[in-house]
Amino acid sequence: MRIQEDADGTTSPRIFISYRRDDTAGHAGHLYADLVAHFGADSVFMDTETIEPGADFTVQLSREIASCNVLIALIGKQWLQRRLRDPEDYVRLEIQAALDRNMRVIPILLQGARMPSVAQLPGSIAELSHKNALEISNSRWRHDVDKLISALQRRAGTTPSPSRRLTNLPLELTSFIGRRAELQHLQELQSQSRLLALIGPGGVGKTRLAIQLATYLRARFSDGVWLVELASITDESLVPQAVAAALDVPEQAHRSLEATLEDHLRDRETLLVLDNCEHLVQAAARLVQTLLRTCPKLNLLITSREPLNVPGEVTWWVAPLEESDAVQLFLDRAGAVGFELPADGLPVVAGICRRLDGLPLAIELAAARSHMMAVQDIDARLGDRFQLLTGGSRTAAERQRTLEAAVDWSYDQLSEPEQLLFGRLAVFSGRFALRDAEEVCSGPPLTSAAVLELLTRLVDKSLLVAEEGRYRLLETMRAYGTLRLAATGREQEVREQHARHFLSVAQSRAPGQFSRWLDRVEESHDNCRGALGWAIAHDPQLGFQLAGALFEFWRLRGYNTEARGWLQSLLATSGVASPLRTAARVELGACVYSQNELETARSILEAALAEARELVDLVNEMLALKFLSLVMLALGDHEQATACAEKAFDLASQQGDRLQTSQVSQNLGVIHGSVGDVDGARHWLGKSVAIQRELGRGDEASTTLALLAAIANLQNDHESADAAILESLQAGSALKDRRLGWTLDVLSARLAEDRPEMAQRLAGAASAMHESVGIRPPAVWESLLQSALAPARAAIGEQAAAAAWEEGRQMHFEEAVALALAQAKARP
Template sequence: MVRRIPDPRPRSSLPVEAASFVGRRHELAKIRTLLGNNRLVTLLGVGGVGKTRLALRAAHDLRRAFHDGVYVVNLAGLSDAGLLPQTTAAALGMRDDSPLQPTERLIEQLAERQVLIVLDNCEHLIDDCAMLVDAILCGCPDVRVLATSRTALQIEAECTLPLPPLSVPEAPENPDDPGGIVSAEALLASDAVELFTSRATACYPDFELTEDNAPAVAELCRRLDGIPLALELAAVRIRSLSVRQILDGLSDRYRLLTQGSRTALPRQRTLRSLMDWSYDLLTEEARLLWARVSVFAGSFELDAAEGICPDDALAREDVLDLLAELVDKSVLLRDERDGQARYRLLETIKEYGLNRLRASGELATLRQRHRDWYAGLTAHALTQLEDGEQIEAYHRLRAEQANLRAAFELCTASSDDARLGLRMAADLRHFWIMSGAFSEGRRWLEELLALAPAAPEAVGGLTAAGKLAVLQADVTEGRRLLARARTLATSTGQEMWLAEITHNEGIASLFHGDPATALTHFTESHDAHKKAGNDFGIMVALIQSAAARSLLGETSHALELCEECLEISTRHGDRWCAALAMWTQALLRWHWNEPKRAEALATETLAIKEAFDDRLGMAMAMELIAWVTEQHGQHARAATLLGAVQSAMRSVGATSLFKHLERGHAICEERTRAALGETWQTHVDKGAAMDTESAIDLALRRTAKPVVAHHGARLDDELTGREREIAQLVADGLSNRDIAAKLVISPRTAEKHVEKILTKLGLSSRTQIGVWFATGRQDDPTSSSYSRFHDRHHAVGA
């Protein structure tokens, strides 16, 4: 063995951390794994997201694995690409005394060395960095590179790791509910909150996170997107402002967040200069698209960008490539939902784009285009919701809710705009119900109807508003709105709407305990829809007619109507009406004293309603399951389900069940009270406190064999029943789409479950879920690969 001569050069150029490092545990583990298997890893992310800090921390953690050291090459201040090799050599402590070209000299001196090079801030020299790194990796087999950039180097050896912002606290579902406020201690689980608190305390030692300021801190972290630089700039303001004042000042965050470190580069001292730097790196067309996509109020798909952003200055056929450029430059984030790519801007980046759009004078025009495009989307979605593409249309509308709200907001500007808004709101009438957004739907409808109360479009708005009111048990108001709708529809000859108005009047009668009158309305509505060839209207009328006939004692006829509805729904690929028909059959079977059949039908209904996230439908299915559960003598489980039903009803703004369910509910409540005594309320409260997923787990009896996790914990303790079920399917090798088909949920729902499983278990891949489930434990998701990586480097250096 050749004895190695000690190298007199410094073994590392890593700077000492001046401030504490916060979070990023999963990313650090991922970097260790990737560097164990790849020679070039590039951290990608928007400016200020913390790429440099993470790279330096990862390099510090890995320094013992590199015999000849870890070196940082900071390129932020380098503007002359021709000096890149010399700058790199200088950072590695190399002499400049060879006649070779700079790159050749660098490779010669690195050829036999085990080194990790951190190449920081590559984006403005991206082509030259790519060529230099490619040359180093080809000529130096034991050198590895950890790069940071806003765009990939795009060379063969590269493995990229997109770096998201820090985790922020989830927004409460109902901000007005004191029970939805998370404690100060719990908020510290968020990396963004921990970073802000740490930096604020450093700037102002008297600052502390308290129960009083916790909601404002959480909202501040959300508004700043968890971007570390923005959080640190905001923390500096604690010297002179309260958290609430900082939050209020975010209406102009680029003026507020301006007091960075004096030792930082100029572009890192203020948020605006950081955004200017990103903007200047783009082509002119990409800058224009950045400004225009800032009009979106949430994430968006390619078709929306192509439908709204192009004009004479920006060709439609160029939009896809320009979106790709913005993604590559870390301006846009790319997600995937239901097999479709969706793009989004962080709020900080969006606000910068809006300022650019406002300065160009295009903001009003783009907002109108945005509104008109989404008006077209709602019209198309109505057709899909009524014709066999319900789940796809429903989830697209759910994904577009922020954009729909922005479109409605613009529609409240004038009476003419309100007419378009009323058409949109009427087109969404099924969606308001499917999504449980009863109160939101009524709010928009009320605002729009106030602006255009006598317009022809008001008929649809009044009809939709009336139905939503009835379903929220506000029957008197619902009937008043439907009466107005009937008068206006009659005077304007809108026969289609008259059929829907009649149907909704029947629901009001059914809710009011008058099934005979309700049946008359449903029969009339059915005949009108049949004449018009509206199969969706026919199916809904059949379901409600069945409910009315069951209350009139005509059970056999009611079951026949349900079967007729199911036959039509099968032809159309309909799921929504099929679930309603099955639920009605379940209710009938319960009345016929067939509890097992009733439970099977209610369970199937619940599974379909879960795919739509239909809170009202799920509550009605769980109510029936509670009745059957009580009949089986499982009183505690039944009482808990009754509490869960209460919670689900409140979530859609409903105050009580349908009238025809009150007797069964009263019997179930009376019997469970008698069986449980003083503990009855405890079980009900437990159910009311459950989240939707846990309540569904309870109703569907979802269980999975317990699996032992790391540190002796059980997966039962960390995952919900649905998550355990999905973890098993992931372990079996099923894709998200396969899981969705098997469990009758949407691919997006399956994807969200997998993401939660990864987060809860501290894993980074589906493969690791499989290993965890198969072996029952995994002490460190990256331990084996890191050990091989560590051992290989030390073996080379021996």
């Protein structure tokens, strides 16, 4: 037996994954990629993922088992099949070979499967029943896989370490049925083309096929396989934003998001899966063509109802299921709701599948009714509804009507309250929570208390998807529901209710709950976008309110470009001058300032200031001066910056607005520090932090604490500096605040002499954070930082310093913050 040994003498596990394709292929693909990400591709073997084309399958399997020291046997609900009794069954042979070699065999139970008993197993592998099994569930996948990795490492004598996340592909909760030959051929096509498009009508199964294919392909892409869901995106300009969000790539100042994506993907072996491109086909085509030209290692898999028509695109038309697979799909999904096939039922099921054109969505909808209707009744009902399927050509439009007919039929099976809720749910974009549905969809004759039960029924009837405690309508269902809602004559009323609800979500920020508020708004962002789009067309005043409530979220989470677009659209609507419009102009100026377009920001803010003074609007006058003070400082006009900030401070104080007093105090601290007045800077920054704590908003003080730490460090008050750094990191990490670059700058300065390489790495990470939110530190800050880092560069040399800096720049935000926290906590 060949066992891999590390340089330090410890033994690394070499792992063989045994599984049945028609039982746990999807789980095997996910587990394979997770283990490869942790142990390396040379340490994990999984049949076709690592067998070269043309190689003898049985010989290679035998050779690979002999070279391994661990066999993982994946056992799902279909694992214990009749063919296990066949002496030539490959799963049986794999396990038998491992047991004969006294290898460690770990049974993994999936899909709620139970461990086979001795009586259920052939004698040659009966010993398997005595092995301690590990359960891995979809809902606890990360936790359970980490547990498996830890067990493997303990046995090998190595130290457990976290694995790198290499995909966001969902774990499917239902079995994948059919399309085996298609999947094999698609894998071959993908190896020959960097752009593979799965094309077909709605409901034909493009998304499920793409996810299954991507799961199989994960081992080919060392930098991961990432799903980008476009169904909830209605604005073409947000396609790059969706891709960036899936990859966790932040925006950068002075750069288009497309250029940032190009840099991120240029040298990465990555597969992007763009799902549901048809309503964004032009924007998707432009982005795909740009990325393919500039990122030679990037591959794309897209699903759409029409090709992108991009050079090099290979299209695969996804056909309906073959009849045998369609019948199996019906029986599988019907079995999940308790259906038992009667003796004379098989021909009837086959007839249902034929009438539904083999479209998986329509078949699943029919199967969902099998626990309440005999299959003969289902067949008769479909005959009434799907008359279009009895003749005529199979054009794309007719296939769409087939799906619509399936949904129409399913809709007719709902009670009146269920129908009413289904239509109202169509106003949601993307995912929504139970409380969202209760607030938006309740109203005569639906009570809030009835919504939960009705949601449950819609999930049970396959008209609504429930996942991770939230809900969503499939896009086809949402479009159908919109038509039904419009037919009631109450669409605008429900959409206004939807917009006002998400306005209340955006306005729900409370002292001490900043992190929770940010996360709540993040998960509601698609719906806030939908509400803004409606408000611009129907109620601009509500739109101004919503944009104002989202302003801090947009700035903190790096949505400056999107915020700018929404604010410009709102300001383009007709309307008389008002405090809401002025506030939007101030917010627009702040966004432009954040993107370092200083003269443009100055112009916008000065116009807002004049508008506020004309309206005698003291609140917006103060806000315009607050941001204008920062712009003037960045432009080098310290005198004007001071005047603006002092006037803003007076206005905030006169209005008794303690929160704004705190924020303007921070500005004054920065201004004093920029001219070398460290005592004045410490006074104003300390005042800002004190007020925030007084208001119960200490969790929002991360940036102020970082600046205060910098001043304390300049005054050689190292104890205060270290305490402020740690508090800033703890507050900012909870908020996922990318302005933590300021804190990392100060921490790197503190580490320069004791830990020079770490100081350079953290300084590089800080530089990347600044860029991600459009921050350009002032010249005096950069000068002080480089002076503080000079001992670090001298200690390790310029080449090593540059390498450490670049390593820090490449770190993910969460990784960099975790490293900084560990260093801050280790300070004496």
